[in-house]
Amino acid sequence: MASSFSRILxxxxxxxxxxxxxxxxxxxxxxHREHASAGEPLRRRYPASAEYPDLRxxxxxxxxxxxxxxxxxxxxxxxxxxxxxxxxxxxGVDNPGxxxxxxxxxxxxxxxxxxxxxxxxDPVIKERHNGYDARTMKHPTDLDSGKIHSGQFxxxxxxxSRVRTGRSIRGLSLPPACTRAERREVERVVVDAxxxxxxxxxxxxxxxxxxxxxxxxxxxxxxxxxxxxxxxLLTCAGMARDWPDAxxxxxxxxxxxxxxxxxxxxxxxxxxxxxxxxxxxxxxxxRGLKEVERLIQxxxxxxxxxxxxxxxxxxxxxxxxxxxxGVHVKLPLLSKDPRFSKILENLRLQKRGTGGVDTAAxxxxxxxxxxxxxxxxxxxxxxxxxxxxxxxxxCEKKLERGQDIKVPPPIxxxx
Amino acid sequence: MTKNCHNxxxxxxxxxxxxxxxxxxxxxMAKALTKEIYDKLRGKSTPSGxxxxxxxxxGVDNPGxxxxxxxxxxxxxxxxxxxxxxxxDPVISDRHGGYKPTDKHKTDLNFxxxxxxDDLxxxxxxxSRVRTGRSIKGFTLPxxxxxxxxxxxEKLSIEALASLEGEFKGKYYPLGGMTDAExxxxxxxxxxxxxxxxxLLTCAGMARDWPDAxxxxxxxxxxxxxxxxxxxxxxxxxxxxxxxxxxxxxxxCVGLQKIEEIFKKHNHGxxxxxxxxxxxxxxxxxxxxxxxGVHVKLPKLSTHAKFEEILTRLRLQKRGTGGVDTASxxxxxxxxxxxxxxxxxxxxxxxxxxxxxxxxxMEKKLEKGESIDGxxxxxx
Numbered sequence: 044m045a046s047s048f049s050r051i052l053x054x055x056x057x058x059x060x061x062x063x064x065x066x067x068x069x070x071x072x073x074x075h076r077e078h079a080s081a082g083e084p085l086r087r088r089y090p091a092s093a094e095y096p097d098l099r100x101x102x103x104x105x106x107x108x109x110x111x112x113x114x115x116x117x118x119x120x121x122x123x124x125x126x127x128x129x130x131x132x133x134x135g136v137d138n139p140g141x142x143x144x145x146x147x148x149x150x151x152x153x154x155x156x157x158x159x160x161x162x163x164x165d166p167v168i169k170e171r172h173n174g175y176d177a178r179t180m181k182h183p184t185d186l187d188s189g190k191i192h193s194g195q196f197x198x199x200x201x202x203x204s205r206v207r208t209g210r211s212i213r214g215l216s217l218p219p220a221c222t223r224a225e226r227r228e229v230e231r232v233v234v235d236a237x238x239x240x241x242x243x244x245x246x247x248x249x250x251x252x253x254x255x256x257x258x259x260x261x262x263x264x265x266x267x268x269x270x271x272x273x274x275x276l277l278t279c280a281g282m283a284r285d286w287p288d289a290x291x292x293x294x295x296x297x298x299x300x301x302x303x304x305x306x307x308x309x310x311x312x313x314x315x316x317x318x319x320x321x322x323x324x325x326x327x328x329x330r331g332l333k334e335v336e337r338l339i340q341x342x343x344x345x346x347x348x349x350x351x352x353x354x355x356x357x358x359x360x361x362x363x364x365x366x367x368x369g370v371h372v373k374l375p376l377l378s379k380d381p382r383f384s385k386i387l388e389n390l391r392l393q394k395r396g397t398g399g400v401d402t403a404a405x406x407x408x409x410x411x412x413x414x415x416x417x418x419x420x421x422x423x424x425x426x427x428x429x430x431x432x433x434x435x436x437x438c439e440k441k442l443e444r445g446q447d448i449k450v451p452p453p454i455x456x457x458x
Numbered sequence: 459m460t461k462n463c464h465n466x467x468x469x470x471x472x473x474x475x476x477x478x479x480x481x482x483x484x485x486x487m488a489k490a491l492t493k494e495i496y497d498k499l500r501g502k503s504t505p506s507g508x509x510x511x512x513x514x515x516x517g518v519d520n521p522g523x524x525x526x527x528x529x530x531x532x533x534x535x536x537x538x539x540x541x542x543x544x545x546x547d548p549v550i551s552d553r554h555g556g557y558k559p560t561d562k563h564k565t566d567l568n569f570x571x572x573x574x575x576d577d578l579x580x581x582x583x584x585x586s587r588v589r590t591g592r593s594i595k596g597f598t599l600p601x602x603x604x605x606x607x608x609x610x611x612e613k614l615s616i617e618a619l620a621s622l623e624g625e626f627k628g629k630y631y632p633l634g635g636m637t638d639a640e641x642x643x644x645x646x647x648x649x650x651x652x653x654x655x656x657x658l659l660t661c662a663g664m665a666r667d668w669p670d671a672x673x674x675x676x677x678x679x680x681x682x683x684x685x686x687x688x689x690x691x692x693x694x695x696x697x698x699x700x701x702x703x704x705x706x707x708x709x710x711c712v713g714l715q716k717i718e719e720i721f722k723k724h725n726h727g728x729x730x731x732x733x734x735x736x737x738x739x740x741x742x743x744x745x746x747x748x749x750x751g752v753h754v755k756l757p758k759l760s761t762h763a764k765f766e767e768i769l770t771r772l773r774l775q776k777r778g779t780g781g782v783d784t785a786s787x788x789x790x791x792x793x794x795x796x797x798x799x800x801x802x803x804x805x806x807x808x809x810x811x812x813x814x815x816x817x818x819x820m821e822k823k824l825e826k827g828e829s830i831d832g833x834x835x836x837x838x
Contacts, residue, residue: 089606096605097634097670125464129604136667222468222511224475252479278660285518288479 091115096132102140103148104359105132108166122159126152126220131160134280141276147171147360150280152220154213154347154355168352168359172417173456175363182353182363185420186329194322194429200436201319201370202408206328206425208365209308209356211347212339217357218282218307223289229309230289236338237293237302244331246295248304251287267292269306282307282357299324300331308356308365321370321432325425353417363417368428371397374435375407376442382450386438389453390431391415411435415456427454465501465509473497478514484522485530486741487514490548504541506598508534513542516601516662523658529553529742532662534602536595536729536737550734550741554799563735563745566802569704569711575811578701582755582818584790587697588710588807590747591690591738593729594721599739600664600689605671608687612671615686618720619675626713628677630686633669649674651688664689664739681706682713690738690747692717701752703814707807735799745799750807752814753779757789758824759817764834768820771837772813773797793817809838 095114098106109132117128135148149167151157157164165177175182196204211217212232215225234248249258262268271286272278294301303311312335314328336346347355353363377383378394387394395410396402404410411432413424438448468476477496480488491514499510517530531549533539539546547559578586593599594614597607616630631640644650653668654660676683685693694717696710721727729737735745759765760776769776777792778784786792793814795806820830 089604089610093606093609094604096667121463123463124467133666136670137665220464222471222476223478224468224471227475279666283519284515284661285478 091118094118094129096136098136098139100139101135101148103135103138103146104167104170105135105148105163106139107170109163113162117160117162120159122153122155124153124155124216124220126156126216128160128163130219130281131156132163134276137279138276146276147358149359150219150282150357151217151355151359153216154211156217157352157355164359168362168417171360172363173415175418177351180418181350182417183420183423184348184353184364185422186332187422188322188326188329188425190422191322191325191425191429193433194320194325194425196319196321196370196372196429196432197436198319200374200439201372201432203315203317203371204319204321204324205313205315205370206321206325206366206368207311207313208328208332208367208421209311209354209361210332210335210365211309211355211357213345213347215309217309218305219280219357223285226285226289226305230291230304232339232342232344233302233304233310233335234291234293236335236342236344239338239341240295240331240334243297243327244295244300244334246293246300248291248293250291252290254291262292265294265298267294267298267301269303272307277307280357300327302335307358308361319370321368321425321429325368325421329421361416363415364419364421364424365416366421366424367412367416368425369395369410369412370428370432371408372411372432372435373406373408374411374439377435377439377448378404378407378409380438380442380448382448385450386435386448387411387431389451390434391427391454391456392431392435418456465503465507465511468511469501473500476500476511478518480518480521482521483517483530485517485520485528486549486552487517487530487545488521489552490545495544499542499544502541504535504537506535506537506602508538508541508598508602510542510545512602513538513545516658519661520658528658529740531741532601532664532739533599533737533741535598536593538599539734539737546741550744550799553742554745555797557800559733561800562732563799564802564805565730565735565746566804567711567715568804569708571804572704572707572807572811574815575704575707575807576702578703578752578811578814579818580700582821583701583814584753584755585697585699586701586703586706586752587695588703588706588748588750589693589695590710590714590749590803591736591743592692592694592714592718592747593737593739594691594726595729596726597691599691600687601662601739605667608667608671611691612673612686614721614724614726615675615684615692616673618717618724619684621720622677622713622716625679625709626677626682626716628675628682630673630675632671632673634672644674647676647680649676649680649683651685654689659689662739682709684717689740690743703750703752703807703811707750711803743798745797746801746803746806747798748803748806749794749798750810751777751792751794752810753790754793754814754818755788755790756793756817756821759821759830760786760789760791762820762824762830764830768817768834769793771835772816773809773838774813 091114095111121127132149168177212229215229272283290305292303299316301313312332314324316324354365356365391414392411393414396404397408397410413428441448473496477493503509512534513531516532551557594611597611654665672687674685681698683695694714696706698706718728736747738747773796774793775796778786779790779792795810797806820833823830
């Protein structure tokens with residue numbers, strides 16, 4: 044079974060090294076994918092002006108940045124495995140805008156998309172990530188959890204703590220574009236590696252196609268089970284194709300470390316636990332991630348990463364760290380204060396309901412997490428959440444005592 | 459020829475590695491697609507770049523419909539039916555009563571050949587309607603077409619329809635550009651079609667770029683209606699209240715032929731061949747693409763033990779009054795022809811006219827408390 048893949052990926056180590064020393068990823072792949080009909084333009088029947096999408100009613104980052112000139116320049120380009128601009132932007136064309144948040148409106152089909160379509164992706168990244176200039180800046184990666192301080196929250200307020208990120212397997216296309224064979228290979232690579240985890244990380248894999256009803260119910264009760272995407276943001280990008288083929292969930296026996304396989308990204312890695320010990324959640328997160336990385340490297344694979352964009356994921360919003368660190372926290376008084384949004388904004392935090400993105404808060408309990416993903420390291424972002432949540436709890440306590448609170452000054456974004 | 463780089467890349471994986479998991483599936487594609495056929499066809503692509511995986515994606519993503527056996531595959535262009543014959547011929551045969559690759563399909567849009575149909579009892583038959591689809595030669599189909607092509611289809615359609623006169627004089631309403639008032643009116647007239655929500659269609663890519671280049675045209679009399687760029691390039695509908703199916707069919711045939719002439723003048727006639735008749739996106743609509751039907755009150759007959767059998771023998775099917783996948787309300791059913799390929803338009807509408815006439819008589823008998831056993835028809 045591995046035969047086709049070892050043929051294709053015989054030079055993947057070299058490609059990885061090229062990327063790490065800052066060589067152009069696209070060039071790397073063009074050199075090493077000997078089968079590639081890479082970069083050959085598609086033959087188009089209509090001129091770019093006839094194909095340019097109608098974005099007049101649209102409000103997403105893609106629509107804000109896709110000029111007719113950029114479209115014209117990129118519309119005939121294709122990545123080495125055949126992904127096109129029209130495919131990358133389809134989700135943004137089909138979904139004009141989200142009422143509450145400005146969506147990104149495009150995805151990557153593979154690692155090379157970020158190079159081949161850089162003329163569009165760079166401005167989108169800049170807009171989405173607070174002015175981050177992918178052409179000139181470098182993204183810091185830091186998974187040393189020992190650096191976190193004050194990472195134990197008051198558990199009268201913080202009910203649970205969680206850190207998630209995504210990781211992509213270099214050499215395989217991303218969920219919008221992957222073939223069934225590639226998706227199955229992602230599953231094989233990841234599940235094989237996870238079987239090597241030990242100690243508190245020992246666990247098992249539940250394939251979506253093969254789990255029993257009982258297993259399914261347990262996973263639902265544990266709030267672990269992910270379902271076929273229904274959001275048109277994802278389905279229009281082709282991420283739900285062939286569902287549930289090669290999708291699954293792995294978790295450790297202690298139910299504190301969890302990996303989703305082939306949902307919106309190759310993998311989503313989650314560390315979580317009840318209570319307020321964010322430091323321990325992050326420690327396990329970092330340890331688990333590094334161990335998984337070591338295990339896949341042993342088998343000749345690696346994660347998609349480069350020094351200008353950090354970890355490469357499907358959605359440009361998740362570049363860099365791909366990290367969302369958050370808590371479920373009780374803030375009934377603070378959340379009713381008219382300054383709440385401003386306080387969050389200045390602390391570089393966002394609020395969600397306890398059902399996750401696009402849900403409402405229940406009983407004054409909010410999901411509070413970092414806003415930023417790219418331009419700061421994992422340690423920096425988690426510290427931001429720790430400091431911010433501690434501040435919010437202090438505000439809540441002040442309001443309980445009838446004292447007034449202060450809106451903190453905005454913290455510096457890109458450090 | 460448009461190069462499909464993605465398909466070339468995919469060929470590096472073996473057929474075994476790429477073959478879809480169809481173990482839980484129940485649709486025509488899943489029944490017909492063997493590993494051998496997959497292996498044989500996966501390297502092919504139509505001149506416009508449509509591939510086997512494109513054909514079958516909707517069937518892979520939608521394992522099965524609880525009540526009806528879905529087709530599970532679509533065409534991306536006219537050539538799909540040739541290039542992927544090895545899969546589509548068995549699908550067509552299974553779906554269309556054993557239709558063979560060597561069979562010829564008869565087209566007959568001569569409304570004068572229809573016998574009767576002007577005397578269906580309006581106390582029972584509330585409305586009559588005939589619809590079909592047409593694809594415009596030289597353009598790829600909704601699962602595959604680009605925005606440029608879809609706009610080209612719309613432009614051509616608007617020109618063609620704008621030149622119609624007399625009873626066919628009408629107006630085009632682009633979906634993206636209609637006013638609220640126009641939208642309200644189209645909804646009230648039951649004309650407005652919405653963005654497809656059925657995963658059978660969305661997984662086949664037919665809702666891409668919505669509502670770009672989609673629209674509705676109808677005549678001033680509101681009896682002849684054309685949908686542009688929904689599931690097919692064109693859906694053509696003739697309808698009116700009451701039971702005068704003869705008149706509905708006359709207007710249908712006359713209007714269709716007028717439209718076809720105009721498209722031919724622009725060097726873009728309709729896709730048609732003598733084996734498959736009119737070429738449409740879904741293999742289930744090949745042949746005539748015609749669904750001729752009525753909304754008819756059959757509260758007693760519909761609860762009769764032999765109702766289903768009567769329908770089968772008459773070569774008819776029932777739906778609720780909301781169309782496919784809806785339930786009937788108040789004993790009112792949508793009754794239409796079950797066949798599309800292998801018989802002509804006149805044949806199929808004749809079956810509807812004769813069959814509905816018989817069923818209304820049965821209903822009347824049942825109202826009087828009489829038996830209908832003597833009226834059960836032979837298999838048509």
